Amino acid sequence: MPQRRHLVASAIVVLLLALLPLAGSRYAIDLTTEVLIYVLFALSLNVLIGFTGNISFGHAAYFAIGGYACAILLTTHGWPLALALPAAVVLAGLVAAVVGYFCVRLTQIYFAMLTLAFAMLVWGVAFKWKAVTGGDDGFTGIKMPEMISHHVGYFYFTLVMVSVGAAALWVICHSAFGLTLVAIRENSVRAGFIGVDTKHMRWAAFAVAGTFGGLAGALFGMYHRGMYIENAFWTESANVLIMVLLGGIYSFVGPIFGAAALHLLQTFTNQYTPYWPTVLGLILLVIVLVLPDGLIGLVARLKGRRGTHKGRS
Amino acid sequence: MSAMLRIEDLWKSFAGFVATRDVSFDLKAGELHAIIGPNGAGKTTFFNLITGHLRPDKGAVSFEGRDLVGLPPHKIVRLGIARSFQRINIYPRLSVFENVQVALIAHEGQQWNLFRPGRSLHREGTRELLELVGLAAEAAETGGELSYGKQKQLELAIALASQPRLLLLDEPTAGMSPQETGETIASVRDIVKARGLTLLFTEHDMAVVFGIAERISVLHHGEIIASGDPDTVRNDAEVRRVYLGEDGDHG
Numbered sequence: 067m068p069q070r071r072h073l074v075a076s077a078i079v080v081l082l083l084a085l086l087p088l089a090g091s092r093y094a095i096d097l098t099t100e101v102l103i104y105v106l107f108a109l110s111l112n113v114l115i116g117f118t119g120n121i122s123f124g125h126a127a128y129f130a131i132g133g134y135a136c137a138i139l140l141t142t143h144g145w146p147l148a149l150a151l152p153a154a155v156v157l158a159g160l161v162a163a164v165v166g167y168f169c170v171r172l173t174q175i176y177f178a179m180l181t182l183a184f185a186m187l188v189w190g191v192a193f194k195w196k197a198v199t200g201g202d203d204g205f206t207g208i209k210m211p212e213m214i215s216h217h218v219g220y221f222y223f224t225l226v227m228v229s230v231g232a233a234a235l236w237v238i239c240h241s242a243f244g245l246t247l248v249a250i251r252e253n254s255v256r257a258g259f260i261g262v263d264t265k266h267m268r269w270a271a272f273a274v275a276g277t278f279g280g281l282a283g284a285l286f287g288m289y290h291r292g293m294y295i296e297n298a299f300w301t302e303s304a305n306v307l308i309m310v311l312l313g314g315i316y317s318f319v320g321p322i323f324g325a326a327a328l329h330l331l332q333t334f335t336n337q338y339t340p341y342w343p344t345v346l347g348l349i350l351l352v353i354v355l356v357l358p359d360g361l362i363g364l365v366a367r368l369k370g371r372r373g374t375h376k377g378r379s
Numbered sequence: 380m381s382a383m384l385r386i387e388d389l390w391k392s393f394a395g396f397v398a399t400r401d402v403s404f405d406l407k408a409g410e411l412h413a414i415i416g417p418n419g420a421g422k423t424t425f426f427n428l429i430t431g432h433l434r435p436d437k438g439a440v441s442f443e444g445r446d447l448v449g450l451p452p453h454k455i456v457r458l459g460i461a462r463s464f465q466r467i468n469i470y471p472r473l474s475v476f477e478n479v480q481v482a483l484i485a486h487e488g489q490q491w492n493l494f495r496p497g498r499s500l501h502r503e504g505t506r507e508l509l510e511l512v513g514l515a516a517e518a519a520e521t522g523g524e525l526s527y528g529k530q531k532q533l534e535l536a537i538a539l540a541s542q543p544r545l546l547l548l549d550e551p552t553a554g555m556s557p558q559e560t561g562e563t564i565a566s567v568r569d570i571v572k573a574r575g576l577t578l579l580f581t582e583h584d585m586a587v588v589f590g591i592a593e594r595i596s597v598l599h600h601g602e603i604i605a606s607g608d609p610d611t612v613r614n615d616a617e618v619r620r621v622y623l624g625e626d627g628d629h630g
Contacts, residue, residue, distance in 0.1 A: 069496070237493070237494060238493050238494075240496055240497060240498070241492055241493045241494055241495055241496060241497055242484045242489040242490060242491075242492040242495055242496075242497040242500055243490060243491060243492055243493045243497075244493075244497060245477065245480070245481055245484065245497030245498070246481055246484060246485060246490035246497070248470070248473065248477075248481075249470050249473065249477075249481040252470035252471060252472055252473055253468060253469065253470050253471070255432075255468065256464075256468045256469065256470065256537070257481075257485075258451065258452040258453045258456075259430065259432075259452050259453075259456055259461070259462060259468075260453075260456060260461075260481070260482040260485040260486070260537065260540065260541055261453050261456040261457050261485045261486060261541060262453055262485045262490055263451075263453050264453070267490065270491075316472070
């Protein structure tokens with residue numbers, strides 16, 4: 067079974083990451099925490115893009131809902147983390163289910179535009195509902211539980227959460243459900259003619275993506291001790307979309323590499339030049355022109371293997 | 380015996396062009412029935428109306444007594460009608476194996492299982508179907524990279540995976556080499572007989588039609604102009620005039 071090989075490889079990666087605080091500086095630990103959060107965010111979006119074939123331009127909405135909800139429940143309402151985090155994730159999933167209900171009625175560019183429209187609505191709520199969200203000042207001063215208030219503690223917390231989230235997504239994407247989603251991506255008309263209600267399946271995929279996007283957002287807010295309206299803006303949706311494309315949509319692990327590569331590149335570029343958007347533009351050009359299957363596709367081509375550009379890693 | 384598939388006064392037009400004109404049609408269980416007619420006669424539209432891909436402007440379609448008009452394709456499949464397509468309609472980036480496997484998953488209603496690995500399900504059933512259509516050796520290949528003829532066979536395997544009682548094949552041998560055509564006719568006939576299926580198919584190639592069909596209906600400008608056993612249809616004056624006469628060398 068190939069599953070065994072994947073399991074061993076993932077365990078080694080998680081173990082190596084767990085050793086990081088022994089050797090790494092605070093800077094390295096914080097940077098890795100950020101990368102892990104973006105990895106989960108990108109993986110969640112790829113359920114929709116890579117597995118279902120539906121491109122969302124509004125995935126930041128669920129990231130922001132998870133982030134704001136967790137922050138508000140912890141701080142304003144004084145909920146314990148063990149309640150606030152699951153509640154925030156469920157809320158993100160529920161909102162995704164409501165938005166998805168409308169979005170899956172459309173396909174292609176119309177679907178994408180509707181996801182964008184709903185995301186802008188979420189942004190508008192975060193901006194206008196000042197009493198609850200802090201408006202354009204952001205929601206700051208999140209009350210953190212003692213155990214994870216230290217940066218090393220938070221790193222381990224994030225590592226566990228992201229590992230569990232990624233494992234759950236892996237199981238879902240490789241399940242009978244996931245394989246059927248790939249069939250819908252490949253040919254949704256044909257999927258209908260084998261008895262699949264493609265609209266319902268796409269709806270479920272939308273809710274799954276939103277749920278895990280919400281978890282990433284909650285982790286992000288706590289990490290930064292605050293949520294800001296920029297986190298709900300469409301540029302955040304574009305950013306995670308580029309991560310997914312850069313890594314490669316036709317593979318489960320692609321977005322992991324895309325998220326890590328893009329975030330590290332952005333961090334390092336910002337140290338030398340203020341022209342990150344220019345660099346980002348160049349990266350996009352390279353993806354579109356020479357890396358249609360992303361970094362994973364490139365690796366596969368270098369290895370001269372065939373067949374990796376399928377719905378699985 | 381009453382009809383398995385009953386179609387009454389069916390009409391469909393596209394922006395003023397009438398593709399299906401007052402078609403009434405009965406199909407008995409166990410029948411092997413061919414729909415023939417020149418290009419543009421409305422054969423594919425007729426199939427699309429039966430399978431829910433298109434909604435008729437007027438008329439009734441019922442299967443085993445159940446009204447099909449307005450039902451989406453995925454519900455009609457579940458009632459026991461599966462189809463193949465004239466133009467290749469597979470999952471190009473999935474393996475040949477997965478193309479069939481996912482149809483079996485859907486047939487069993489397992490598409491909502493978020494936990495069981497999709498690749499571990501119905502391996503036996505998938506292998507059997509691939510053997511049945513002669514694709515066992517190509518199981519690991521990517522669907523979209525098969526030859527045209529083999530993709531057509533894959534179409535057939537996908538349709539059979541839905542365990543239909545009524546099988547609709549839209550030009551099952553179009554684009555195939557003469558050898559592939561011969562093999563496909565033989566295998567379709569065997570499969571349909573062995574499984575006790577009812578078959579409705581459209582076809583261009585007269586050799587295929589007369590090789591399989593027990594009854595033939597001729598569609599011309601969206602209308603059924605003749606219907607009956609092969610000899611009756613072959614000798615029908617109207618049919619000879621509009622269709623068989625044009626390329627009589629096939630008949």
